[in-house]
Amino acid sequence: MITRRSTAILVVLTFALAVVGTGPAPAAEKTLAIGLLGPLSGGAASYGVELQRGAEMRSDEINKAGGLKVGGDVYKIKLVAYDHKAQAADAATATNKLVFQDKVKYIIGNAVGATCNAAQTITEPNKVMFGFVCWGTANLAPEKPYSFRSMLSQWELAEPFYRWVKENHPKVKRVAVISPNDTSGKDTNTAVVKALKGLAFEVTADEYYERGTKDFYPVLTKLLAQKPDMIDVAAAPAGEAGLILKQAMELGFKGAKGWTAGTNPFTIVGVAGREAAEGVWSPANINVKSEHVSGAVRKFGEGYEKRYGEVPGVIAVANYAAFDVFTQAMQRAGSVETDRVLEVLTKERFETVWGPLVIGGKETYGIDRQFLYPLVISEVRGGEIVDLAQVLPAALKKK
Amino acid sequence: MSIELLIQAALNGFGLAVVYILVALGLTLIFSILDIINFAHGEFYMLGGFVTYYAFAVFGVNYFMTLVLAVLVVGAAGVLAERVVFRHLRGKTLNAFIVSLGLLWVLQASAQLSFGVLDKSVPSAVSGIVRVFGLIMSRERLVVIVTASALMAALYVFLKFARTGQAMRAVAQDPDAAALQGVNIEAVLALGFGVGCALAGAAGALLAPVFAVSPTMGALPVVKAFIIIIVGGMGSLPGAVLGGLLLGAVEGIGTLFMTSAAVNMLGFLIVIAILLVRPRGLFGVA
Numbered sequence: 001m002i003t004r005r006s007t008a009i010l011v012v013l014t015f016a017l018a019v020v021g022t023g024p025a026p027a028a029e030k031t032l033a034i035g036l037l038g039p040l041s042g043g044a045a046s047y048g049v050e051l052q053r054g055a056e057m058r059s060d061e062i063n064k065a066g067g068l069k070v071g072g073d074v075y076k077i078k079l080v081a082y083d084h085k086a087q088a089a090d091a092a093t094a095t096n097k098l099v100f101q102d103k104v105k106y107i108i109g110n111a112v113g114a115t116c117n118a119a120q121t122i123t124e125p126n127k128v129m130f131g132f133v134c135w136g137t138a139n140l141a142p143e144k145p146y147s148f149r150s151m152l153s154q155w156e157l158a159e160p161f162y163r164w165v166k167e168n169h170p171k172v173k174r175v176a177v178i179s180p181n182d183t184s185g186k187d188t189n190t191a192v193v194k195a196l197k198g199l200a201f202e203v204t205a206d207e208y209y210e211r212g213t214k215d216f217y218p219v220l221t222k223l224l225a226q227k228p229d230m231i232d233v234a235a236a237p238a239g240e241a242g243l244i245l246k247q248a249m250e251l252g253f254k255g256a257k258g259w260t261a262g263t264n265p266f267t268i269v270g271v272a273g274r275e276a277a278e279g280v281w282s283p284a285n286i287n288v289k290s291e292h293v294s295g296a297v298r299k300f301g302e303g304y305e306k307r308y309g310e311v312p313g314v315i316a317v318a319n320y321a322a323f324d325v326f327t328q329a330m331q332r333a334g335s336v337e338t339d340r341v342l343e344v345l346t347k348e349r350f351e352t353v354w355g356p357l358v359i360g361g362k363e364t365y366g367i368d369r370q371f372l373y374p375l376v377i378s379e380v381r382g383g384e385i386v387d388l389a390q391v392l393p394a395a396l397k398k399k
Numbered sequence: 400m401s402i403e404l405l406i407q408a409a410l411n412g413f414g415l416a417v418v419y420i421l422v423a424l425g426l427t428l429i430f431s432i433l434d435i436i437n438f439a440h441g442e443f444y445m446l447g448g449f450v451t452y453y454a455f456a457v458f459g460v461n462y463f464m465t466l467v468l469a470v471l472v473v474g475a476a477g478v479l480a481e482r483v484v485f486r487h488l489r490g491k492t493l494n495a496f497i498v499s500l501g502l503l504w505v506l507q508a509s510a511q512l513s514f515g516v517l518d519k520s521v522p523s524a525v526s527g528i529v530r531v532f533g534l535i536m537s538r539e540r541l542v543v544i545v546t547a548s549a550l551m552a553a554l555y556v557f558l559k560f561a562r563t564g565q566a567m568r569a570v571a572q573d574p575d576a577a578a579l580q581g582v583n584i585e586a587v588l589a590l591g592f593g594v595g596c597a598l599a600g601a602a603g604a605l606l607a608p609v610f611a612v613s614p615t616m617g618a619l620p621v622v623k624a625f626i627i628i629i630v631g632g633m634g635s636l637p638g639a640v641l642g643g644l645l646l647g648a649v650e651g652i653g654t655l656f657m658t659s660a661a662v663n664m665l666g667f668l669i670v671i672a673i674l675l676v677r678p679r680g681l682f683g684v685a
Contacts, residue, residue, distance in 0.1 A: 214610040271611055
């Protein structure tokens with residue numbers, strides 16, 4: 001028999017269940033797939049390997065800390081990486097797989113300008129956020145709002161680097177520039193030559209070679225005939241830059257050496273040998289063991305070396321920082337929707353391994369999509385990397 | 400432009416041409432004896448490079464001993480490839496061609512998994528440069544030129560005077576007639592494939608300290624070798640030598656006047672012209 005008392009208990013319990021049912025749910029764990037592209041094999045593999053390792057370091061840290069908390073959800077990050085061998089056609093195929101097969105909304109990591117162009121034909125119309133270290137000038141543009149460069153490019157590096165050369169090495173007046181014959185190479189040489197001419201240097205050669213070249217004697221014979229005071233192996237990857245410097249030394253070159261896009265001078269020493277690599281200046285490098293860098297970078301470097309047995313170059317640091325910036329922006333936006341994250345990215349500052357990071361570059365690219373941070377000019381001495389000066393890119397000075 | 404510069408450019412071209420000739424000789428030897436167009440030939444060149452890297456750079460074996468080791472290891476790998484794979488495709492040129500493409504990817508991917516994808520530096524066995532009348536060449540490259548030339552001479556003597564070499568030539572000319580004369584065809588074919596691969600391995604071993612070694616290092620030399628043997632004539636050993644010297648001269652001197660992309664294109668334009676005007680190549684037989 002149903003009494004008034006039991007009816008009241010039933011009503012209270014039903015109400016309580018209803019309240020519990022409509023209250024805040026416990027954070028549900030989901031998976032956030034983040035894509036990564038890169039030359040993971042071939043002559044430019046050092047770039048791709050560093051991109052992947054930088055991404056692995058940050059995503060593992062996030063996962064070990066319990067996942068990425070965004071709004072009411074907790075995401076485990078799953079990294080999906082594809083090799084495009086620095087080929088544009090392979091990059092387009094890989095991007096299609098990431099966007100339509102793996103359903104990623106973020107691709108954090110890519111290198112080599114031509115492959116970025118190819119990937120952007122898919123990422124932009126599909127509103128996929130794309131962070132890369134490609135140096136192609138056209139990779140950042142107002143019509144490409146979902147694209148970000150997470151590393152300083154030739155346009156931020158060349159002018160302050162050569163201003164430093166002019167002030168500290170006044171005997172250097174004639175400079176030969178050599179890069180791979182592709183988008184990255186052409187854009188880098190263009191920026192370097194513009195900076196050189198703007199600072200009244202004489203450009204003795206604006207030369208290109210085909211990626212994969214091993215024998216540089218023919219092109220160096222032509223280049224050295226112009227008697228440059230300095231050779232800049234501008235956008236050459238480490239393996240090829242090392243061979244150029246080694247073979248230039250064999251052909252009798254004894255002048256100054258620069259590597260505007262020199263992302264990891266440790267690797268150039270391995271290929272060129274100590275003697276040929278001696279004295280190479282690089283404005284793009286970061287020495288993770290230097291006293292000039294933050295404690296966060298040093299800690300990252302120690303963890304990286306322990307895990308992979310190698311010293312990380314700037315690309316590894318850049319992609320680690322890029323992962324950090326994009327995931328921080330997701331948390332601040334309270335969403336993984338790219339349009340909401342985009343709003344945060346373009347308006348706020350971020351604390352990263354670089355220190356405070358600002359996104360700018362509108363005066364160069366027509367849109368603020370370039371990560372800006374201080375650059376350090378370093379030199380190879382006795383097989384070691386020695387930091388010489390810290391310089392601010394012009395765009396960062398304005399910020 | 401000075402004469403000195405032109406001669407230096409020709410010397411540069413010659414320096415590398417002798418190594419590409421070694422690769423091409425192996426390729427054309429295999430074609431003439433086994434009728435196989437081996438697209439995986441560059442991977443045997445790569446294998447020679449890695450034998451040098453591990454023996455010389457990692458374990459500190461004498462450099463010249465590592466060259467011998469590379470020839471033996473890669474030669475043995477060639478014999479193995481013939482016995483396990485290509486023997487079963489005899490007379491099926493198209494099948495063998497496709498299988499060689501597959502073997503290329505298998506060997507390259509295996510090397511990436513085993514050795515890693517990054518370039519590995521091999522220290523120079525000899526250092527310093529030689530200057531003669533204003534011309535410059537590294538001692539390292541001189542060693543390469545002398546050793547490669549010696550290997551070519553040894554190959555010539557072997558094929559011309561050694562009984563096994565004569566048997567190889569007999570099989571290349573007419574396998575049935577050679578068999579009737581008591582030549583062990585199976586053994587000669589396996590050895591021919593092994594010698595061809597060993598030449599590629601020797602080239603890879605010679606160039607390992609000059610450049611660097613990587614799993615994809617065989618791609619460019621094999622393309623050059625194909626240009627050389629098409630120009631010289633498929634299956635012709637003198638043709639391979641002449642084709643190599645011609646390509647070396649075109650690349651060395653051409654770079655003074657053209658971009659590297661144009662020079663690369665020039666090599667293929669010569670191939671197209673030869674195939675149109677003289678399809679069997681300069682020394683090839685109809």
